[in-house]
Amino acid sequence: MNSPEPSVAAQNTPPPGRGRWVVVLLAAMLLTLLGLFWLYLEAVNASLWGFGPRELAIAQYTPKDVVGDLGGMKVVIPRGVAELVEYDDDPTWGEKRKGPRPVRTFDSRLASFGFYVRYPDGATFADPEMRKDYEKYGTRERAFNHGIRGGDLWLRPGVSSGKFYSRDGFLDRISVKLDAPIGRPWWQKFDKLPHKEHGLTVYRVKGIEAELADPQKKLDFMVKDVYIHRDKTGKVKTYIDCHPKEWHSSACKQSWSLEDDGVHAEVYVAYGPEKRKNWREIQKMITQTLLGFRAAPNGDASSTEPALKNL
Incomplete structure (x- = not known):
């Protein structure tokens, strides 16, 4: 059955x-x-x-001055100014420090840090009252969750040196793609526009004119207009990229090197496109602030007039 x-x-x-x-x-x-x-x-x-792991943020509120070697320049950064400070020998992502935290000296090589600076007067958090002025524009949590805030005077530059520095001449190496598009993806193939803007040579991704003309058309986030300033010898001194349609508060990123001032470090800062016309003043102000951290022979900070060549 x-x-x-x-x-x-x-x-x-x-x-x-x-x-x-x-x-x-x-x-x-x-x-x-x-x-x-x-x-x-x-x-x-x-x-x-542009900074390291969250554990490196302990220097964010350090009560001490930050000392170290910034790309060959001995620096004393006043307490409260530098944030998220990282040295070359700090642990990388996922690593734990072996042994006690070293005592920092002028031989300790700085790798990265950030700071706030007010445009156009160059004020920093070295003055505690300036932190109160910054906080008028919103909380740090809002800044993190919503990007760099627009509508205020404060900028947040970042600095890379030591193990994170891309060697002198990195701006020229980056700029090669502008005039040598062969073999590169479509968003890295540019047309050089015939007219400069605020003293900057403008490069635009090929074939996006129709998208730019249509206000309803969105562009890929990888599409960037590039703005270049070269000195009389053709060396790139300033590199700015901006999304041509995303007019938000961090649409532009400006990068430059301190190598002409004898400091092997890259500086970068993000801001809204309305500030692009002020690129020279922004670069000079931030450069002067950084070179002002140079330590005098007695170990104090020394105000040093930057070279600021060819700007």
Whole structure:
């Protein structure tokens, strides 16, 4: 006699324990996604500000002056000014420090830090009252969650040196793609525009005229107009890229080198496109602030007039 066929309900009933494992699997996937999202936020934090892991933020509120070697220049940065300070021997992502935190001296090579500076007067948080002025424009949490805030006078430059420095002449190497598009992706193929803007040579991605003319058309986030300032010898002194349509408060990023001032460091700052016309003054102000951290022979900060050549 043939065995009776199992009922439809019996056929669709999962074996004992299968439902529990499905729940466990879904929970594990959720935890994995949450972990990846956390790592994404950490990466956004680093890419937005250009600084190291969150644990390196302990220098953000240090009660002491920051001392070290900034690309060959001995510096004393007044307490409260430099934030998220990283030295060459600090642990990298996912690493823990081995041994006690070293005592920092003028031989300690700085790798990166950021600071706030008010445009156009160059005020910093060396004056505690300036922090109150900055806070008028919103909280640090708002700045992180919504990008660099527009409508205020404060800029947040970043500095890379030491192990993060790309060697002298890095701006010229970056700029090669502007005039040598062969083999590059479409968003790195440019037309040189016939007229300068605020003393800057302008390069625009090929073939985007129709998208620019249509106010409803969105452009890929990788599309950037590039603005270049070269000196009389053709050396690139300033490199700015801006999204041509995203008119938000951090649409432009300006980069330059301190190598002509004898300091092997890159400086960069983000701002809204309305400030692009002030690129010379911004670069001079931030450069002068940084060179003003130079330590005098007695260990104090020394006000040093920057070279600011060919700007």
